[in-house]
Amino acid sequence: MFNIKNKVLDNGLELITVPMPALKSVTAMMLVNTGSRFETDAFQGSAHLLEHLIFKGTKQYPNSLDLSIALDGIGAISNAFTSKESTGYYVTAASSHLFFCLNILKELIFHPLLREKDIEQEKQVVAEEIRMIHDSPDDFISDKFEQMVFQGTGLEHFIAGSLSSVAALNSKKLTLFLQEWYGLENMVLVLAGDADCLNGEDFFNKIEKIFDSQPEGRENSHDQKRADFLTDNPISKKKQMQYKRDTEQTHVVLGWPALKRDDPQRYVLTVLSTVLGGNRSSRLFHVVREQSSLAYYIYTDVSQYHDGGILETSAGLNKDRSDEGIELIINECEKIAGGSEPVTAEELQRAQEYLIGKILLSLENSRLVAQQHGLSRILLNRIEQPDEMIKGIRKVSVKQVNQLAGKIIQKNEVRVARIGS
Secondary structure, eight states, rough: OOOEEEEEOOOSSEEEEEEETOOOOOEEEEEEEEOOOGHHHHHGHHHHHHHHHGOOOOOSSSSSSHHHHHHHHHTTTEEEEOOOEEEEEEEEGGGGGHHHHHHHHHHHHHHHOOHHHHHHHHHHHHHHHHHHHHHOOOHHHHHHHHHHHTTTSSSSOTTTOOOHHHTTTHHHHHHHHHHHHHOOOEEEEEEEEHHHHHOOOOOOHHHHHOOOOOOOOOOOOOHHHHTTTOOOOOSSSSEEEEEOOOOOOEEEEEEEOOTTTTOTTTHHHHHHHHHHHHSSHHIIIIIIIIOOEEEEEEEEEEOOSSSSSEEEEEEEEEEEHHHHHHHHHHHHHHHHHSSSSSSOHHHHHHHHHHHHHHHHHHHHHHHHHHHHHHHHOOOOOOEEOOHHHHHHHHHHHHHHHHHHHHHOOOOGGOEEEEEEO
């Protein structure tokens, strides 16, 4: 679909270019193959706090205002994100400013100052972020559900850490985390956008000159370090969790152990999730919200990691009828799994077209294009093109969806977490 190129630079950094015709902008995104699951107990919250701190000051831009002035001066958009298995930093700007943006990315990744004063300030910001999540019952129970499901593994860690773990972080710990995980062989640089710019003369040599050497003290050989955090099966045996709180709704997350990220049936699972609760025409939205008026929000999603995954439904239920709502959700899922009301050909086609439409719409956004290509490289160890994803979705059959539902949605394997009065 895209005429992508990838090359490992002399310093070990992999570069992926994704030319997008008709665009006059480019997203430069640096993806790091680490996240909150790769933190030991003493370092919980490090990946997320580090993502915040990198924007507080670098060697060339000593404070956040200097950095903001540089970015605003070219009309750029810049941000970052942390997940359980990846971290990303990006700058999007007019393509004429690409090399300026790359120098800023280099500053952020290579030369963050990590001063104790900045760390103490940003720890307070992150503490407020954690409190905000605690004050939001739907976010809180979503985090608690994953903590229950993945108890005993690094996947149970909250991405932002806890108030106590963040309070214990300092410059020494964050520098150690940076050195351990931010080696160039553990990162991928993705450039997506203006095709003329990315196909320019001597383009790769110019990139080599910007990212000319590994920062001092950074480690490589990350594959074995990551393997130490992986498991044969990260799913715990705990199945119920309930919190009392004076809320206007009962917020619930329930689900079943599913597939790991690179499972051959991952597209089948995505289609099943969409049929169940992926959009407004899904079964759960129609039955639980539209027919029964038991919920304002309800949706089904899939969380997939290197070594395991979960098919989960989240809902905000009428607090006086929450048991009824939970039973209704489980029953609707079991109707597919048990074969009494299997997925139909019409539902399959509607889900496929919905998913393909979302993929095609994302291709208009250089940030989403960069993110999709880069994350597939670091998380699947290959570059997955959008047309490959579309082909995989199109190949899913009704029989496959119903068989997988029967395999995953088992009566005694459902996990339920809830919060309410």
